[in-house]
Amino acid sequence: MTSDATAFTGAPAGTPAPGARRLRRGRPLRFRPRLPGPIWNDVLGERPEGGRLRAMRRMVTALVFTLLCMPIQAVLLLLPGPAKSAFPRFYHRTLCWLIGLKLRVIGRPAGAPRTLYVSNHSSWLDILVLGATLDARFVSKSEVGTWPVIGWVAKLGRTVFVSRTRGRTGSEAQEMRARMEAGDSLILFPEGTTSDGARVLPFRSSFFAVANAAQQVQPVTLVYDRLGGLPVGRRDRPLFAWYGDMETASHAWRLLRRTGTRVTVVMHAPFAPETVPDRKLLAARVGRAVSETAATLRQNREVTIGM
Numbered sequence: 001m002t003s004d005a006t007a008f009t010g011a012p013a014g015t016p017a018p019g020a021r022r023l024r025r026g027r028p029l030r031f032r033p034r035l036p037g038p039i040w041n042d043v044l045g046e047r048p049e050g051g052r053l054r055a056m057r058r059m060v061t062a063l064v065f066t067l068l069c070m071p072i073q074a075v076l077l078l079l080p081g082p083a084k085s086a087f088p089r090f091y092h093r094t095l096c097w098l099i100g101l102k103l104r105v106i107g108r109p110a111g112a113p114r115t116l117y118v119s120n121h122s123s124w125l126d127i128l129v130l131g132a133t134l135d136a137r138f139v140s141k142s143e144v145g146t147w148p149v150i151g152w153v154a155k156l157g158r159t160v161f162v163s164r165t166r167g168r169t170g171s172e173a174q175e176m177r178a179r180m181e182a183g184d185s186l187i188l189f190p191e192g193t194t195s196d197g198a199r200v201l202p203f204r205s206s207f208f209a210v211a212n213a214a215q216q217v218q219p220v221t222l223v224y225d226r227l228g229g230l231p232v233g234r235r236d237r238p239l240f241a242w243y244g245d246m247e248t249a250s251h252a253w254r255l256l257r258r259t260g261t262r263v264t265v266v267m268h269a270p271f272a273p274e275t276v277p278d279r280k281l282l283a284a285r286v287g288r289a290v291s292e293t294a295a296t297l298r299q300n301r302e303v304t305i306g307m
């Protein structure tokens with residue numbers, strides 16, 4: 001019995017057909033990048049050159065805008081009135097627009113003075129998102145105050161810096177209480193560090209030591225749920241998350257090359273802190289509400305506001 005090749009061509013199997021060209025290559029193809037360095041060579045889209053130009057444009061415009069806004073906020077801090085609180089919200093909203101990050105807010109901020117906003121934390125982007133959404137002061141680690149540009153912006157935004165060392169815990173808690181007694185609202189990240197974006201770390205009860213000085217507590221859930229206009233999967237979450245030993249500049253470079261990014265902010269129902277017996281139960285209650293809502297958003301499902 002003859003093979004199919006023999007039947008059709010009349011030649012033994014394995015013999016090339018008449019007129020066929022046989023490709024021969026002495027060595028495999030090797031493509032070399034035009035520019036050196038790992039940052040330039042990672043391909044994060046169908047148009048890597050456009051992505052690089054996009055990232056450069058966004059970083060430059062964000063820096064120029066920040067440098068222009070810093071002296072304005074410095075002057076507003078010396079003047080009476082609500083302008084020194086309203087201008088930071090305008091600044092953060094504009095930054096989100098400049099870097100192409102769309103905001104979706106579900107629910108409403110409490111808006112009342114002396115509100116303690118409690119949120120999960122996965123990226124430096126959280127500062128821009130919450131700053132654009134809430135009229136409140138951040139509580140941040142003291143190292144942030146020493147960073148160039150970022151530290152200056154944080155100080156102009158009246159951030160409360162804490163060292164989290166045993167020797168200064170009491171005095172820093174008193175400063176936070178004094179801020180709330182003066183009518184300010186505060187934003188806490190009780191995880192104590194940033195996560196990988198795929199989960200919410202347990203909330204530490206020590207961060208709720210000043211909750212009894214607040215008029216109300218409002219949990220907040222943040223999830224970055226769109227990339228390129230499509231739902232974000234587990235593989236893409238590290239693109240937004242900033243944790244471990246990640247460098248801010250390289251992380252921002254990779255993120256700002258992308259388009260169609262979106263964050264969803266869920267404002268849960270506020271409640272009076274005295275309705276919870278102690279701070280451990282308070283941390284567990286708020287942490288459960290935030291983690292369950294974050295899991296729902298990561299599954300691309302709609303959420304309902306409630307505790």
